Amino acid sequence: MKLLGGGALALGAGTQTAAAQQQTARVRAVHASPDAPAVDVYIDGELVLEGLEFQGVSPYLSVPTGTYQVAVTPAGASEEEAVIDAEVSLQKGNYSLAAIGQVTDGSIRPLVVRTPVLGQVQGLSVAQAVHAAPDAPPVDVTAVVENEQLNRQLQMLPPELVMGIPESQLRFTDEGQAELTLIDGLSFGNVSDTLVVPATQYTLQIRAATPGNDGDVVASVPAALEGGVSYTAYASGYLEPPQEVVDELGNRDFELFFATTQ
Secondary structure, three states: OEEOOOOEOOOOOOOOOOOHHHOEEEEEEEEOOOOOOOEEEEEOOEEEEEEEOOOOEOOOEEEEOEEEEEEEEEOOOOHHHOOEEEEEEEOOEEEEEEEEOOOOOOOOEEEEEEOOOOOOOOOEEEEEEEEEOOOOOOEEEEEEEOOHHHHHHHHHOOHHHOOOOOHHHEEEOOOOOEEEEEEEEEOOOOEOOOEEEEOOEEEEEEEEOOOOOOOOEEEEEEEEOOOOOEEEEEEEOEOOOOHHHHHHHOOOEOEEEEEEEO
C-alpha cells in the first residue's frame, strides 16, 4: 500500500464553502470486499492511495469538509475502470470509506463509517462493528471479559449501573466471567451504534443472531482495548468462499479485522 501526498491533501475540487474550508475531516479507506483484488483510490480525480489489499486500512488523510467524488479501481487501472464511483459528503470528524459487497455481482459499494473519539479518557474505549460479510446472516457480538478484577467488580454492581447495558445483555459464564452483548442482530451492510466499554482484555465472539444472543460462535478473537482509543471491528470474508475467488485471490475466509482511531 502506498499513500500519496502525506497526511493532508489540498484538494481544489468539491463543493466546499469558505466557512467549510476552515474545518477539516479525517478520512481513510478500508478494503472489505472479499472478491476484489488490491485497489487504488481517487478523490476528485486525484490518485491518493495505491495498492490497498483486502482487509487493509489506510492511514487517515486530512481534507477540507465538503462533498467529494470518490473512485475505487483495481490496482493499476485507470479511473475510467472504477468499480466504485460515488459522491461522499464529509463533515468535521473521522470517517472510514469501506468498500463492501462483491465485484462479481455488481453489489460492491462504499459504506461511510463515522467514528467518534473519547479523547484522553483513561480506562474507557469506544467500540463499534461493521457487517461486511456478504454470505453471512445477521450476527450478534458478545464480549467475554478476561480481566479477573473487572469481573469481580461487575458481579458486585447492580446491572443497571454496568455501562448502561440492560440486565438482559449481561450474563456470567460458569467460570464467573462477564459476557456482554455488544451488538444485537447486525445485518450485512450496516454499522452498529457505538458503545463505551471498559478498556481491558476481551474475547470477542461473532454469533449467529438469536433472540437470546446465544447462537453458535462463528468467529472468536482476543482483543486488548486501550483507553481513549476507538475500535471498529469489521466482520469480513465468506462463510463459504466461492472456489473461483479462492483460486484467483487466495484465502477469503470469514474473520474479524480492526481499525483504530484516536
